[in-house]
Amino acid sequence: METLRTIFDPDFLLRYAVYTNLLVGLGCPLVGVFLVLRRLIFMGVALPQISSTGVAVALSLPLWLGWGHGAHQGEREHAFAIIGSVVASVLAILVLAFLERRHRGLSEGRLGTAYAVATAISILLLSKNAIAELGWLDLLKGEIIAISGVDLTATLATFCLVLATLWIFHKEMLLVSFDRTMAVTLRKTSSSGTWCCIC
Amino acid sequence: MNDMIISLENLTIGYDANAVLTGLSLQIRRGSFTALLGANGSGKSTLLKTLLGLIPPLQGRITMEPVNGRPLNFGFVPQQGDFDPVYLLSGFEVALMGVYGRIGAGRFVPSAEKEFVRECLHATGAEAFAKRRFSELSGGQKQRVLIARALATRPDALLLDEPTAGVDTAATQAVMNMISRIHHEHRFTVILVTHDLHLVREYAELVIWLHQGEARIGTVVELLNPQHLAEIMEMEFR
Numbered sequence: 001m002e003t004l005r006t007i008f009d010p011d012f013l014l015r016y017a018v019y020t021n022l023l024v025g026l027g028c029p030l031v032g033v034f035l036v037l038r039r040l041i042f043m044g045v046a047l048p049q050i051s052s053t054g055v056a057v058a059l060s061l062p063l064w065l066g067w068g069h070g071a072h073q074g075e076r077e078h079a080f081a082i083i084g085s086v087v088a089s090v091l092a093i094l095v096l097a098f099l100e101r102r103h104r105g106l107s108e109g110r111l112g113t114a115y116a117v118a119t120a121i122s123i124l125l126l127s128k129n130a131i132a133e134l135g136w137l138d139l140l141k142g143e144i145i146a147i148s149g150v151d152l153t154a155t156l157a158t159f160c161l162v163l164a165t166l167w168i169f170h171k172e173m174l175l176v177s178f179d180r181t182m183a184v185t186l187r188k189t190s191s192s193g194t195w196c197c198i199c
Numbered sequence: 200m201n202d203m204i205i206s207l208e209n210l211t212i213g214y215d216a217n218a219v220l221t222g223l224s225l226q227i228r229r230g231s232f233t234a235l236l237g238a239n240g241s242g243k244s245t246l247l248k249t250l251l252g253l254i255p256p257l258q259g260r261i262t263m264e265p266v267n268g269r270p271l272n273f274g275f276v277p278q279q280g281d282f283d284p285v286y287l288l289s290g291f292e293v294a295l296m297g298v299y300g301r302i303g304a305g306r307f308v309p310s311a312e313k314e315f316v317r318e319c320l321h322a323t324g325a326e327a328f329a330k331r332r333f334s335e336l337s338g339g340q341k342q343r344v345l346i347a348r349a350l351a352t353r354p355d356a357l358l359l360d361e362p363t364a365g366v367d368t369a370a371t372q373a374v375m376n377m378i379s380r381i382h383h384e385h386r387f388t389v390i391l392v393t394h395d396l397h398l399v400r401e402y403a404e405l406v407i408w409l410h411q412g413e414a415r416i417g418t419v420v421e422l423l424n425p426q427h428l429a430e431i432m433e434m435e436f437r
Contacts, residue, residue, distance in 0.1 A: 037285060168305040175296050178286055185251050185273045186300030186352065 016147040020155045027159045030166055037177050042108055043096075046115040050092040051085040053118040056125040058084020063129065082154070092118075203264060204229040204271065204356060204388050205250065210259035212242065212249045218257055219245045223414050225407065229264075230386040232379075234399040237409030243392045246409070247360055250390070251275060266355045272300075274354030274387075278361050279341035284334035290344040291329040294320055297351025319347040323377055339370030346378065356388040357381075363395065371395075375402060396423065 007018050035043050058080040092114060099110055147155075166173070176183045205227040213219040219242040227233055235243045248254050250261070251273055263271040274297070297319070298312040320326045325343035328336060333344060342362050349357055359378070363371040379402050382389050393399060399406060399419065406422045408415040415422060 037283070039283075171299050171302065171308075172304060175299050178282065178288070178293075179277070179296070181248075181251065181253060181277060182275060182296060182348075184253055185275050188299060 014146060016149060016152045017145060020147045020152050023155045023159045027162045031162060034173060034177055040107060040111075042111040042115070046111045046118070047089055047092065049115050049122070050118040051089045053122045053125075054084040054086070054088020055081045056084075056122045057088065060125050060129060078148075202229055203227065205264075206260075206262040208260045208262070210249075210261065211257040212245050212254070213257055214245070214254065216257070219412065220409060220414065221258075221412050223259070225414070225416050227388060227390065227405070229388055231405055232382055232389045232403050233391070233405040233407060234403035235390060235392045235407050235409070236394070236396070236399060241409040242412070243409055244360060247358055247390070247392055251358065272352060272355045274349030274352045274357045276342070276345045276349045276357065276359040276362050278364055279338050279345060279366075282333070282341075286334065288333050289330055290325060290333050290336060290340070291316065291320065293333045294325070294329065294344055294348040294351055297348040300352060316347070316351050319350040320344070322350065322381065323347040324373070337370075338366045339374060342366060342370075342374050343377070346374070346381075350381065354387060356390065359389070359391045361392050361394070363393070363398070371398070378402070396428075399423065 006012060008015065012018075032044065035041055059077065061080065061084075062076075096110055096114065099105070100107060172183070172188050175186070175188055203226045207223050207225050210223040211218050211221045212223070223246075235246065237243050245254070249256055265271065294316050295308060295313065298308060298316060302308055302312070317326065317329075320329045320343075323343040323346045325340065325347050328340050329344065333341065336344065346359075346362070349359075357378075362378070363374055366374065375398055378389065378391075381387065391398075391403065400423055403419055406415075406417055406419055408422060421427070
C-alpha cells in the first residue's frame, strides 16, 4: 500500500509513466479483442515494429536532409518520432487493408512479411547511422522510462478517441468482424471499414 | 411496375481475371423462387457474391430494379458453418444484426426493432433457443436464426447459400417448409443455392444449372425431367 501511495504521489518522478501505462493497459485490450476476434493477433506484433521503423526513418530524415546532427535535439526529435510512428502505422494499415480486400495471399503471410521488412529497415537504418546508439535504441525498443506531460496528454487523448470510436461504431465493428458479407449487403462497410482496418 | 427484379446481361464473373462463368444472361422475376444448381466449383457462390456486390463482374451488366425508389435490399443467409465459434453472441444478438442497416452509427437499437427481431425469430421457429449461445446451437437451429436475421433486414430478395447443408432430413424439411411459407406470405424473391434436387423439385419455379462456365435456365419441368437430368448428369461425370 505504501509503495502504491509513493507511485501515485504528485512528487513521484515517474508518475506520468505510471498513468500512461495505466491508460495503455486499459485501451489496448479494448481494441485488441477485435484483433483476436478477427484472427489478426499478429497485427499486435507487426504494427509496433512498423511503428518503430517509422520512428527510425523520421529520426534519420534530418540527417539525410542535412537539418542538423540529429542527436538529442529535444522537442524536435520527439515530434519527428511521433509523426514518423503515426505515418508509418497508418500507411501500413492502409496497405494491409488494401491487400486484404484484393485477397492477396494469407493475412499471416502479409503480416509476417511486413514485420520482417520493418525489422530489416530498422536494423539497416541503425547500422548506417553513427549516432543511432545515442538514445535511439531505447526509443525503438520501447524502453521509455520517463514520460512528459505532453505525452501523457496525447495518450489520454488517444484513449478517449479509442473509447469514442468503439462507442460510436460498436455495432458496425461487431457486424464487420462477425460477418463481412452481411455488412456489405447492409452497406455498412464504408463508415466502419476504416475503423475496422485499424482494429 | 417492372416485373423483373434482377437482370443479367452477357455477364462474365470470376476472381481477378479468371472467369468462372461467361456470357450469362437471365432475368429473375419479382416474387419468384429460383434455385441455383451445379457441382462444386461451378460458380454458384461466385454468382451469389456478384449479385450481393461482394465481387465486381468481369464483364457484362447487372441491373437491379429499385423498389420504391431505393436500392434493392438483400437478405443473405450464408452457410451456418461460415461463422467463427469464438464469438460469445446469443441467437438473438445474431438475429439483431439484421436491423443494423437501418440504424445509424452511435445509436442504440430501438425497442420497436428489437420487437420486430423477436417476431422474425418467432416466424422462423427460433424464439425458444434465441437466448442460447449461437455457436452452441445445432445446424438446423443456426439456420433458423440466420433466416430470422435475413428477414429482419426487411428484404426485397432473400439469397440463401446452401441453407440445409449439413442439416438432417427432418430439419431440412422444416427449414425449407418455413422458407416456402415465408416466400408465399411475403412474396419475397428467393434465390436458393443447393445441391438437393428433391428440394428444387418441391419448392423452386425457375432453375439455373451451372456447368463448366455455362448456365442452363428453365423451369423445374423443363430442366428436371429424366431426359435432361440424364444429359446433365452425364456432363457432370464426364
